[in-house]
Amino acid sequence: MTDIITVTKTGRTTARISLDGVNGTCSQQALKTKLQTAESLYASKNPGSKAAHNVALESMPGGNTRSVLYNQPFPICIKRGQGNRLWDVDGHEYLDFMGEMTAGLYGHSNGTIREALISAFDQLGVNLGAHNLEEAKLASLLCSRFQSIEHIRFCNSGTEANLYALSVARKVTGKRKVIAFTGGYHGGVLGFAHGVSENTVDPGDWVLGSYNDQANLSSLFESHDDIAAVIVEAMQGAGGSIPGDLGFLQSIQSLSAKHRVIFILDEVMTSRLYPSGLQGKFGLHPDLTTLGKYMGGGLAFGAFGGRKELLQTYDPRQSSALPHSGTFNNSTLTMAAGYAGLSKxxxxxxxxxxxxxGESLRTKLQTIAKGTKMVITGVGAVMTVHFLEHGRTxxxxxxxxxxxxxxxKKLFWFWCIEMSYWIAERGMISLSLGTTMKDVDVFVKLVDDFIAEHRADLKLENSA
Incomplete structure (x- = not known):
């Protein structure tokens, strides 16, 4: 074999290439060439999606109204879904392994959800502009499922739920600042992927910590006396399905109590990972919990709940209560679908x-990816496939x-799409009901094939 050439970029080794092109890992340029080939194949097989994108460009910036769904060179346009399957405008069928970023738990045509929606439409009517019987039923069910939730209020998204929870904390404590963590995501205007983003609300009121870093956490509490709340996910979902260390989460709980800070646990994504959410799995007792995604039976939904005395902040019988508006907060369709989904x-x-x-899938993927740059993280039926130079966890x-x-990561996404598995470009996988062990095993085999085909690209630098 000829010598190995090290290719560097910005002062850091990024790839190596064998001059004979047989052994060793491929150069960065070779990898880019593979990616260009995959992109060309994608474009040639999806002319209908490209045409649909061009039409959308005429009336929407980027032809898009939800940034995370955009893909280069253009996004796939899905025509319909049924069960845990999707069909695009070019007639390709996919097994849905993205599950609408955890919100699509019930799939696309669950019969029980459908019956609940039709019944509510026919027998109750839509948007009554009044209290209805369905909202109390769903509220009672959620309070019984989550031990930390004594009272609860509804809204229309996880973003709203977190905004309202923060307003409770600020009202009760009389303080403004909030501890959040880099990589955290608490909604469209509450994202901290790389720090405080340009569209994050109240940009001056955030104190950012390092997720799973107890020493850093302690220093934040000790160095600030104006903290109203700490908000955290027990697994950072959009941040890469990174599970929280139990000791780290327990420290948040104990330090919050010590410093009289409101502990907000964002379970918008993670509530589906255990019958009582990850708070139940890990034995946590947050002051406030936020919910959303699948809990409206697949419709737009959010909720914030917790200790009764905290929720009085929004009790309209109190003269000092904050106003809580929202035309669709108690929509009959959402209430009925949410109750049917969770109870039946x-x-x-x-x-x-x-x-x-999901645990079985992640374990099998971790096994075949061992010793490569592919790393899989997550909890239960939600996980993310990463590609990292060091390949460590x-x-x-x-x-x-x-x-x-x-x-x-992009090459892997093109591979999954070509093999008829629908996942998020960022590598996120969220299994929906109806997924079988056969679906899982076929996917594992396809991923094993990907590893075999791109073994040189996936080889760790320090491996033999």
Missing amino acids: VYTIQANLELNAL PLRVEDLDHHSIPEL
């Missing part, structure tokens, strides 16, 4: 079975910022 479909047993299936946000290989 996503039962405790169904929850445990789906998340066990556990992961921190810093690893994703400094060691990710975006070309491999």
Whole structure:
């Protein structure tokens, strides 16, 4: 074999190439060439999606109204969904492994949800502009499922839920600042992927910490006496499906109590990962919990709940109460679908079975990816496939910022689309009900094939 050439970029080794092109890992340029080939194949097989995108460009910036769904060179346009399958405008069928970023838990045509929606439409009417019987039923069910939630109020998204929870904390404590964590995502205007973003609300009121770093956490509490709340996910979902260390989460809880800070646990994504959410799985007792995504039966939904005395902040019987508006907060369709989904479909047993299936998938992927740059993180039925130069776990946000290989991630996404598995471009996988062990095993085999085909690209620098 001829010598190995090290290719560097910005002072850091990024790839190596064998001069004979047989052994060793491919150069960065070779990897980009593979990516260009995959992109060309994608474009040639999806002319209908390209045409649909061009039409959308005429009336929407970027032809898009939800940034995370945009893909280069153009996004796939889905025509319809049924069960856990999708069909695009070019007639390709996909097994849905993205599950609408955790919100599509019930799939696209669940019969029980459909019956609840039709019944509510026919027998109750839509948007009554008044209290209805369905809202109390759903509220009672949620309070019974989450031990920390004594009272609860509804809204229309996880973003809203977190904004309202923060307003409770600020009202109760009389303080403004909030501890959040780099890599965290709490809604469209509450994102901290790389710090405080340009569209984050109240940009001057955030104190950012390092996720899973107990020493840093302690220093934040000790050095600030004007903290109203700390908001955290027990697994950073959009941040890469990075699970929180139990000790770190317990420290947030204990330090919050010590410093009289409101502990807000964002379970908008993670509530589906255990019958009582990750707070139940990990034995946490947050002051406030935020919910959303699938809990409206697939419709737009959010909720914030917790200790009764905190929720009085929004009790309209109190003269000092904050106003809580929202035309669709108690929509009959959403209330009925949410109640039917949680009481009849996503039962405790169904929850445990789906998340066990997810654990099986992640374990199998980790096994075949061992010793490569592919790393899989997550909890239960939600996970993310990463490609990192060092290939190590556990992961921190810093690893994703400094060691990710975006070309491999995009190449993997093109591969999954070509093989008829629908996942997020960022590598996120969220299993929906109806997924079978056969679906999982076929996907594992396809990923194993990807590893075999791109073994040179995935080889760790220090491996033999």
